Amino acid sequence: MAITAQLVKELREKTGAGMMDCKKALVQTEGNLEAAIDFLREKGLAAAGKKADRVAAEGTTYILEQGNEAIILEVNAETDFVAKNDKFQVLVASLAEQLLAAKPESVEAALELEKDGVKIADQISTAIATIGEKITLRRFEIKTKTDADAFGAYLHMGGRIGVLVQLNGTTDADAAKDVAMHIAAINPTYVSRDEVSAEEVERERKVLTEQALNEGKPENIVAKMVEGRLGKYFEDVCLLDQTFVKNSDQKVRDFVKSTGGTVDGFTRYAVGEGIEKREDNFAEEVMSQVKGN
DSSP, X not given: OOOOHHHHHHHHHHHOOOHHHHHHHHHHTTTOHHHHHHHHHHTTOSHHHHTTTSOOOEEXXXXXXXXXXXXXXXXXXXXXXXXXXXXXXXXXXXXXXXXXXXXXXXXXXXXXXXETTEEHHHHHHHHHHHHOSOOEEEEEEEEEOOTTOEEEEEEEGGGTEEEEEEEESOOOHHHHHHHHHHHHHHOOSBSSGGGSOHHHHHHHHHHHHHHHHHTTOOHXXXXXXXXXXXXXXXXXXXXXXXXXXXXXXXXXXXXXXXXXXXXXXXXXXXXXXXXXXXXXXXXXXXXXXXXXX
C-alpha cells in the first residue's frame, strides 16, 4: 500500500509523534493506521500527543552569539526539573544554532526548518517522547550588529530571565552586559521616551490628573504636579530615564553616553511570563493515579 502524505499527517495528528517516525511506522505496518499507532506506542514515540494539552510554563531562555549576530530564545517545558535536564539543554542549544543560521521570520516558519532532513517540529516531538514532558519553542529574537557595536547578553538564575541588548557606536561588551543586567533587574518597557506613544502618555496624564484632583489638590497646581509625576512614570518604563543599578548617582543614559555609544534596542524574556499556569491539587492528582484515572 502506498504511504501517502495525508496518511502520515493523520497518524501524526493522532499520536503527536514525529513525521519521520510516523512514516516509518506506516511502512512497517504496510499502511495500517491502527497498527501504526500501536507500533509507535510500543516504541514510546506516541507520548507527545498525550501531552499536547498540558501547560508548559517552565523552561529556559538561552542566548547564542556568533560574530555580529545573536539570538535570544525561550523554550518551555512543564517543570523546572526538566528545564535543567541535560537533554533539554542540548535541544535548546541546537535550536538556537539552527534558528540563527536560517533566520526564520516566525516560530511557525522555524518549526518547518530542517536539520539532516528532520524538521524542528519533529526534533521537538522526539525530545518530548524521550524526556516525557510537553516542550514548546515559544519565541525568539535575532539581532545583527557591525564591528563597531557591542552585544550585551545576560542570563539570570540559569536562564529564568534572559536579556540581549545592543549598543551601537561602542565595542565595550562589558558595558553592554552591565546594561543587560540592569534590564533584567528593573524590567523597563522602552528604551527612551520617544518610543512611548502619544496615546499612552495622554492616558497616563489623564489618570494622574484625576488622582491629583481626588487628593483635593488645587486645580491651579494640578497640571504642574501631573508633569512631575509623568517624569516618574517615564523613569518606571524607559531604560534611559532609570537610575543605573550599579551606580545610584547615575542614570542609564549617562552611563551609556560615557561609553560613546547608544542603545539600539533590547529584548528581555522571563520564562513563562503571560502563560496561565495550571494549579494542580497534589492530593487529588495522587488519588487520580491510584484509581487509574
